[in-house]
Amino acid sequence: MVHRLTKERARRAAVRAQVLEATRPTDLVGLVEQLTMLQIDPTSAIAPSADLVAWSRLGSSYQPADLTRALEQDRTLFEFDAMVRPMRDLGLYLAEVVNLVFGEKHRAWLRANDGFRRDVLDRLADAGPLSSRAIPDTAAVPWPSSGWTNNRNVTQMLELLQRLGEVAISGRVGRERIWDLAERVYPSDLEIPSAEVASRLRSERRLVSLGIARGKPRSVPGEPVHVDDTGEPAVVEGTKGEWRVDPAALDDGFAGRTALLSPFDRLIHDRVRAMELFEFEYVLEMYKPVANRRWGFYALPILHEDRLVGKVDAAADRKASVLRVHAIHEDVKFTRAMRTAILDELDQLRAWLALDATEG
Numbered sequence: 001m002v003h004r005l006t007k008e009r010a011r012r013a014a015v016r017a018q019v020l021e022a023t024r025p026t027d028l029v030g031l032v033e034q035l036t037m038l039q040i041d042p043t044s045a046i047a048p049s050a051d052l053v054a055w056s057r058l059g060s061s062y063q064p065a066d067l068t069r070a071l072e073q074d075r076t077l078f079e080f081d082a083m084v085r086p087m088r089d090l091g092l093y094l095a096e097v098v099n100l101v102f103g104e105k106h107r108a109w110l111r112a113n114d115g116f117r118r119d120v121l122d123r124l125a126d127a128g129p130l131s132s133r134a135i136p137d138t139a140a141v142p143w144p145s146s147g148w149t150n151n152r153n154v155t156q157m158l159e160l161l162q163r164l165g166e167v168a169i170s171g172r173v174g175r176e177r178i179w180d181l182a183e184r185v186y187p188s189d190l191e192i193p194s195a196e197v198a199s200r201l202r203s204e205r206r207l208v209s210l211g212i213a214r215g216k217p218r219s220v221p222g223e224p225v226h227v228d229d230t231g232e233p234a235v236v237e238g239t240k241g242e243w244r245v246d247p248a249a250l251d252d253g254f255a256g257r258t259a260l261l262s263p264f265d266r267l268i269h270d271r272v273r274a275m276e277l278f279e280f281e282y283v284l285e286m287y288k289p290v291a292n293r294r295w296g297f298y299a300l301p302i303l304h305e306d307r308l309v310g311k312v313d314a315a316a317d318r319k320a321s322v323l324r325v326h327a328i329h330e331d332v333k334f335t336r337a338m339r340t341a342i343l344d345e346l347d348q349l350r351a352w353l354a355l356d357a358t359e360g
Contacts, residue, residue, distance in 0.1 A: 003234035003245055010212050010236045010277050011306040013249035015256065017211030018267045019057045020303060022255040028066050029076045029086065031057055036209045037223060038067075038084040039264045042175055043286065045298035045315045046323075047353065050084055052262035052300075060352050072171040075185065079169040079177075080162065083223070089205065091191050094165045095198030106160060112141040113157065120157055121166065121181070129170040129180035132158055165192075203228045209266065211249035213273065215242065225270040239276045256305030258341035260312060260349060268301050268308065280308035280331065295329050302328075304338050312346065314360070316353050323350040325360030 005013075015021065018035065025031045031054065032038060038050040046052065047064075054062045067084070070077040077084050080093055110117065116139045123135050132154045139153040158179050161167040168185035171178045193201070207213055207227040212234065217226045227244050234245040261267060263284045267274075274280045282301060285293040296313025303309075313326040325346060334342070350358045 001232065002242075003232060003247075003250065005212075005234055005236045005243075005245070005250075007237055007239075007277060008306060009250065010234075010243070010245075012254045012256075013211035013245060014267060014273075014277060015211075015303070015306050016251070016254065017209055017246065017249045018265075020257070020259055020267065022257040024059050025057055026061065028054060028058065028062065029070055029074075032070075032077055032084060033086040033088065034209060035266065036085065036089065036205050037266075039222065040079065040082045040084060041264055043298060045286075046300070046349070047316070049262040049264040053265055055349075055352055056259050056261055056265070060348065062352075068171075075187070078185070079172075087187065090186060091193060092198045092202050092205075094190075095192050096195050109141060109143060109156075110160060113139050113153075116140060116153070116157060117161065120154070120161065124167060124179060124181050128184070129178045131173070131176050131178055133176075135179075200228075200230070204230045207231045207244060207246050208248070210246075212236075212243050212245045212277070213270070215244045218272070220270060223266075223269065225273065236277065254306065256303075258305075258338070258345050259303040260342075260345050261301040261303055263298060263300065265301065267303065274308065278308040282308075282311070296326060299329070302342060304341065307332070309334070309338065310342075312342070314346070314349075316355060318355070321354075321356040323353060323355045323358045325358060327360075 019025055019031060035053070038053050041049040043049070047055070050067060051064050054067065067077070071079060071084065076087050078087050078090055085093065119138045120135055124130060135154050135158075137153045139157070143153050143156040158167055162169070165182055167179050168182040169177050170180040170185050206224065207230045210225075210227070213225060213227045215226060215228055217224065229244070231244040231246050234243040236243055268280065268282050271282060274282060280301070285295060285299065286297050295311040298315065299311035299313050301308055301311055308331070310331045311329045313329070315324050315326070317324050323346065328342065346358060
């Protein structure tokens, strides 16, 4: 059976899977389990992306301290490769140690620095948890790179050992990661499936979180957007080729709302899918010169019901306690009801940020 979907129904499947319907969830860990991840990005023109994604779903009941508690005390979530993920999925990401993009360069460097590796593990065992700056660099061979990782030996060793499941991020102090032995952070009864099973389960989890996606791999930065042959086949009006859909996301009774999204939100992360299903163009412009920006440094996509209808160029001026709205860009002509809902959402954002006023 091939599902034949209108664009509207396909969009609603995507919105539902991303937990952006009118009825809000109430539990942070359950939310992350559905989304599979929150991306960590240090930019906080308004708020860090992980917090923005959680707020856009949970609303004012969410506070950043909730995420810290889940990561550092309850251990119901964990940080891995700049993503926050549910602890129940940990085995799926440690299963690929053998196939880890560990090319010969990585393996050779680890072999040459076996003493350094033991030094790091011993230091953490004796004095952990520690920041990377508190761990001496005893590398026999420096990490070679033409980029920012050049000679950042301690950080590189910690990240490789995390991939091997030997160390883990225990928490953060500000933006600085704090490291410890994995056995002190991860559950003792952790089950790690085979690499093949883990790959399949990750694809299945990814489809549940996206609702609808392409099966074939496509190069995108960060988290993959393809789901292989999981779910069921579908065709969507006005688009070419086959999609894969989670049938649970096709339930009737859709009730949408208005939401302001993080620039890193998974609903718009796949720019090709966003254009195909939502007819929505988006580029993160923080790295562009000011004169070349169309929408702003950290423009927030606007979701209204099952459409992506525009962007908000805003920034939190914490010193003045003001949410500064530089512009609201309309991709479609806003109705009075849409504008009212967007302004209300901006006021909810201001209140959540504990700012006194909105200007612009």
